[in-house]
Amino acid sequence: MSDSQYHPPYALPPFDHEKADVIIRSSNNIDFRVFKLFLSLASPFFETLFNLPQPSEGMSTDVEIKDGLPVIPVSEDSKTLDSLLRFCYPCTLAEDPAFEDFGDAINLLGVAKYSLGAVERTICKSLFSPKILEGNSLRCFAIACHARMQDECAPAAKYTLREPLVPTWFEEIELITSSELLSLLAHHKKCGNAVQVLKDDISWITSTYPAVPWMVDLCDMPCAETIRKNAEKAIQTACQRHCHYCTHVVPGGMRDFAVCFANNVEKLIAKVELDMKF
Structure with missing residues (x-):
């Protein structure tokens, strides 16, 4: 079949409506029959595009016409375009798309030219x-x-x-960028340094727990989750000794201690700000 005879297929519902008034063609040649009104209300980009002067009847134009409708090609592929258009349509006609992977989110965040604030809010x-x-x-x-x-x-x-x-x-x-990664690593290191005070001054422990069997190094992973994981390891080690007393006492006491420790770590981390400005 020659190029002149080839007609790109239409997208799946709701983008194949017979009463649509414009066709948006994806980069992989899938045609979306859509309504200008929905797109114009959702995106200033589309509103401006559709308000451009249209060629009068009989005037030569490079705009392709298919089934009596103008065809507007875009650079997005059909998967990205489908998600984008669903954000433009009323929820009664098209549900917001579900993201299958991070690539889908990245592609949608990259269509900033369409000025769709709702896209960013939904992705967030x-x-x-x-x-x-x-x-x-x-x-x-x-x-x-x-x-x-x-x-x-x-x-x-x-x-x-x-x-x-x-x-x-x-x-x-x-x-x-390298500067953004450096900001993240610096923030990580500052959080690690911030929680070291808990090792240097353990009064917050001794006031509640007179004897502490272990302390965890939080420099590498300074977060409450590190405390919880080490507490579970300590419980497992105690239980493996098959001590009747420890098996019943250690789990509850160790988990209570872990909650106390984790809460103090969280308080210190919360004071460390991410030094980044766009």
Whole structure:
């Protein structure tokens, strides 16, 4: 089939409506039949685009016409465009997209030219929740930096304290600058230094726990999670001794101690600010 005979396929509902008044074509040649009104209300970019003077009847134009509708090509692929357009449509016609991976979020954050503030707000809500941050703190931090979302950098930086001071390589590290990475590492080191006071002055422990069987080095991973993990290791070690008394007493006492220790660590970390300005 020749190029002149090729007709790109239409996207899936709701972007195949027969009463649509414009076609948006993705970079991989998928046509989205959409309504100008929805896009104009959601995005100043589209509003300006659709308000441009249209060629009068009989005037030569380079705009492609398909099924009587003008075709507007864009640089986004069909997957990204589908997600973008769903944000433009009323919720009764199209639900907000669910992100399958971090790549989807990055692609959507990269369509800033469409001036869709709702996109960023929704992505932030999805990406920067505790559940996501717990396992993807470094990736979230990189995305926040890449999208210039300073308010999201701080909570992401806090969750990165669960990682070693020098983290292993991750794909999204290429999204951040060396100065942003340096800011993160400096913040990590300052948090580690801040909690060392808990080792130098243990009055906060002895006032509640007269005897302390162990202390954990928090320099490398200065966060409450480090305390909790070491407490569980101590409990496991005590239980392996098969002491009838320790097996029943140690778990509760050690976990209470871990909560006290972790709370003090959190208080000190909260005072350490992330030194970063976009």
